[in-house]
Amino acid sequence: MPRSEDFNRDEVLDKAKQVFWMKGYNGTSMQDLVDATGLNRSSIYNSFGNKMELYQQSLKKYQDESGCLFNRVKEKNRNAMESVGLAFLYVLDEMVHDKENKGCMLINCFTEMGNQDEALLGLLEANQEKMHGVFEDLVKQGQEDGSIRTDESSDALAHYLVSAFQGFRITGLGVRDPKILKGIIQNILKTIA
Template sequence: MKRSFQIDMPKVETFDKNLVIKQATEVFHDKGYNATSMQDLVDATGLNRSSIYNSFENKHNLFLECLNSYQEFYKEQLNDKLLKASNALEAIDNLFELYLNDIIKEKNNKGCLIVNCKSEMANHDKPITQFLVNNQNLMIDILEDIVDRGQNELLINKKMTAKAYALYLYSSIQGFRMTSILTNNKQELQSIIKTIKQTLI
C-alpha cells in the first residue's frame, strides 16, 4: 500500500501587509488599544478575522507591529530633519517643527500614538513597556547628542549636563504632545516651544 505524504505549504499573504498595518494603526490611534475590538480591525482592514490571526496571531502582536511601524516612520522623518540642520539649535527647531506641523495638520487632535500608549499601557504589559523604554532611551540618546553638539558650538549653555538637558527636552516634548491633544493653536504651541528653548540658551 502506497503511503501519501502531505507537505504543509507556508501560508502566503495575499494582501499588502504594510497597508494593513497602516490601517490598523489609524484605528489604534483613534480608539486606543483597549477600546479597539477585533471587529474594528476587520472593518478597517477589510480582512476577515482568520486572516488577521494567521498573519499577526492576535491583536496584541498587531499592535506591536503598528507601534514599530509608527516609530520607524518618525525616525525617518526625524533623521531627515536633523540632517538638514546646520547647528544644534536649528536641529531642535526642526524637531519641534516636525511635531508642530503634524499637530496643525491633524484634525482630530489624537496626539502621539506612542505617548498615548505610554499613558494607557506602561507598566501593565511587559512587551509594550519594553518597546516604550527602548523608544524613550533612543530619543534621549538623540537629544543628548544634539545638546552635546550645541554646548560644543557654544549655542547651548553648560549650566546642566547634556544628559540633564536631554531629559528636560524629552519630558518637554512629551508634555508638548499631550498638550496638543486639547489645543492646536499654532501661536500658543509656538510660545511653548520658545519657552522650552529659552532654558537652553
C-alpha cells in the same frame, strides 16, 4: 504547509495602525480590525498573531515612520539649538494639521497601556532611549558650538528635552493655537540656552 498571504502585509498593518491610533488598544475591537483591514479574524490571527501582537507591530510601524522626523532635522545642517527648535516646529506643524486629534500614537500608548504590558513598556522605553540619544547628541553639539548652556550635563538636558517634547505632544491635543504652541517652544529653548 502554511497558506501564503494573498494581501499586502504592509497595507494591512497600516490600516490596523490607523484604527489603533484613533481608538487606542482598549477601544479597538477585533471587529474594528476586521472592518478596517478587510481580512477575516482567522487571517488576522494567522498572519499577525493576537490583538496585542498586532498592536505591537502597529506601534513598531508608527515608531519607524515617526523616527524620520529626527532624520529631517539632522539633514538641515543648522546649529544645535536651531535643530532642537526645528524638531519642535515639525511636531507643531503635525499637531496643527492633525484634524482628527489623534496625537502621537506612542504617547497615547504610554498613557493608556504603559504600565499594563511588559513588551509594550520595553518598546516604549527603547523609543525614549532613542529620542534621548538624539537630543543628547544635539545638546553636546550645542555645548560645543556655544548655542546650548554648559552648566548642566548633556544627559540632564537631554532628559529635560525628552520630557518637554512628550509634554508638548500632549499639550497639542488640547491647545490648537499655533501662537501659543510657538510660545511654549520658545520657553523650552530658553531653558537650555
